[in-house]
Amino acid sequence: xxxxxxxxxxxxxxxxxxxxxxxxxxxxxxxxxxxxxxxxxxxxxxxxxxxxxxxxxxxxxxxxxxxxxxxxxxxxxxxxxxxxxxxxxxxxxxxxxxxxxxxxxxxxxxxxxxxxxxxxxxxxxxxxxxxxxxxxxxxxxxxxxxxxxxxxxxxxxxxxxxxxxxxxxxxxxxxxxxxxxxxxxxxxxxxxxxxxxxxxxxxxxxxxxxxxxxxxxxxxxxxxxxxxxxxxxxxxxxxxxxxxxxxxxxxxxxxxxxxxxxxxxxxxxxxxxxxxxxxxxxxxxxxxxxxxxxxxxxxxxxxxxxxxxxxxxxxxxxxxxxxxx
Numbered sequence: 180x181x182x183x184x185x186x187x188x189x190x191x192x193x194x195x196x197x198x199x200x201x202x203x204x205x206x207x208x209x210x211x212x213x214x215x216x217x218x219x220x221x222x223x224x225x226x227x228x229x230x231x232x233x234x235x236x237x238x239x240x241x242x243x244x245x246x247x248x249x250x251x252x253x254x255x256x257x258x259x260x261x262x263x264x265x266x267x268x269x270x271x272x273x274x275x276x277x278x279x280x281x282x283x284x285x286x287x288x289x290x291x292x293x294x295x296x297x298x299x300x301x302x303x304x305x306x307x308x309x310x311x312x313x314x315x316x317x318x319x320x321x322x323x324x325x326x327x328x329x330x331x332x333x334x335x336x337x338x339x340x341x342x343x344x345x346x347x348x349x350x351x352x353x354x355x356x357x358x359x360x361x362x363x364x365x366x367x368x369x370x371x372x373x374x375x376x377x378x379x380x381x382x383x384x385x386x387x388x389x390x391x392x393x394x395x396x397x398x399x400x401x402x403x404x405x406x407x408x409x410x411x412x413x414x415x416x417x418x419x420x421x422x423x424x425x426x427x428x429x430x431x432x433x434x435x436x437x438x439x440x441x442x443x444x445x446x447x448x449x450x451x452x453x454x455x456x457x458x459x460x461x462x463x464x465x466x467x468x469x470x471x472x473x474x475x476x477x478x479x480x481x482x483x484x485x486x487x488x489x490x491x492x493x494x495x496x497x498x499x500x501x502x503x504x
Contacts, residue, residue, distance in 0.1 A: 183213040183277050184258030184347065188250035189268040190220040193229060195392060196268040203266075204235060208278040216258060217268075218250035248356035248366045251340070255350055263347045265340040267363070270298065271390045272342075279387045280344040290346035291378040293371075295333060296387030297324060298341040308461040310395050312469050319404060319473035324383075333381040338371030342389045345379075353377040357417070364403065365410035372418065397456035397469070401449065404473040408480035412488075427485045441479055448472060 185203060189196045196217070203215055215236040219226050221244040230238045239253050255263055264280055266272070276296065283294045299314065300306050313321045322341075327333055340363075354373050360366035371379060415422035452472060455465055 181212060181214050181260045182281055183208070183262050183264055183344070184216055184254070184260035185213060185264045185266060185277070186216050186218070186251055186254035186258065187266050187268050188218050188220055188247040188254070189222065189226060190244065190247075190250075191222045191224045191226065192268050193222075193224050193226045196226065197229075198392065199266065199268050199270055199272075200233075200236065202271045202274075203277075205274055206272070206277045207275045208281065212281075213277050214259060216254040218254045220244050220247065220250045245358065246361040246366075247340075247363045248360050249358045252355045252358065255347060255355060258347055261347060262344050263350060264344040265342075266389065267341050267391070267393075269391060269393045270341055271301065271392060273388045273390075276342075276387060276389055279384070283382070283384055283387070284344065287382060289380070290349040291380055293338065293343055293345035293374075293379060293381045294387065295337060295339060295381050295383045296342035296344075296389055297383075297385045298322065298339065298389050298391045301390045301392040304392060304394060307395075307456065307459055308465065309397055309400065309456050309469060312466045313395060313400065318470050319477065324385075327383050330383040330385075333383050335371035335375045335379065335381065336368055337381060337383070338367045340367045341391060342387065343381075349374070349377075349379075359413060359417075360410060362406055362410065364407055365414060369414060369417065372421065397449075397452050400469075400473060401476055404477040405480040407477050408484055411477075411481055412484050424481075424485060427482050437479070437482075440475070444472060444475060 187196070187199065200215060200217070204210075206213065217230055217236050217238050219230060219238070219240045221241045227240050230236065231240075237257065239257065241250060241253070251265065262281065262284055264277060280294055280296070284292065287294075300310060313319075315325070322339060323337070327337060354370065356366050356370050360369060371381070411422060412424075415424050448468065449472065452465070452469060454460075
């Protein structure tokens with residue numbers, strides 16, 4: 180009888196996906212008790228060819244690239260297990276990960292319980308100063324395990340789909356991922372916020388270990404920071420109680436100062452931090468600069484989007500008045 184369904188969305192990362200699956204095929208939990216579900220989000224590499232021929236997995240291919248939310252929803256709906264384990268295609272599980280997830284659910288019973296595991300960087304890959312910053316603190320970071328103070332009562336903000344499990348029936352009853360979120364960013368937090376209204380309780384078990392193999396450069400971190408502005412705007416529309424966009428309003432003088440800061444950052448500081456990352460420079464002041472720059476890029480991109488929306492609204496209003504008159 181299948182107890183656990185492991186749901187893994189993937190897109191153009193065949194080599195990391197195969198490493199992920201290899202670890203999952205060597206679990207201490209009897210193979211008959213879990214299934215592996217891979218949803219290809221319309222990859223353009225060899226993923227669909229290789230996965231469609233690979234034994235031991237249930238493979239689904241999206242007709243178009245629709246994002247990880249849509250891919251996960253396909254896997255959850257197709258799953259046969261009582262519990263869903265959500266992993267990324269760049270996650271390598273320790274041999275007893277699935278057995279531990281199941282054991283915790285047996286110890287802390289209730290379909291409203293979600294079990295969060297620990298996902299540090301890969302142990303056999305280089306962890307750069309930037310990557311260390313991204314998990315160690317600051318304004319703009321990837322995982323914030325250090326902020327978990329009560330492991331038995333964790334905020335919805337820590338619903339990390341890199342290594343978490345919960346009841347399939349609970350998901351089907353109260354809601355799946357919102358497919359308007361196009362990236363692997365924010366869609367997990369938004370789902371957990373909705374589920375928390377129906378009693379979702381997250382518990383954290385650090386011993387449930389899976390490694391995250393995702394080398395990150397300053398360029399890719401900056402790109403992620405800019406993309407996050409789109410997610411912030413989507414979240415503000417759906418849950419205005421969570422996002423305050425009033426900080427985007429600027430007078431003319433602060434806007435000029437912002438333009439100057441932005442120009443200096445994009446023309447000089449970004450280049451400096453790219454070099455610092457490539458050369459693996461390590462200094463506390465650089466960590467502060469990484470933090471300030473990534474947060475600033477996120478803020479400026481959000482400011483651009485809000486201003487574009489306001490301009491579009493003004494144009495629409497003006498056209499409407501002209502039509503009426």
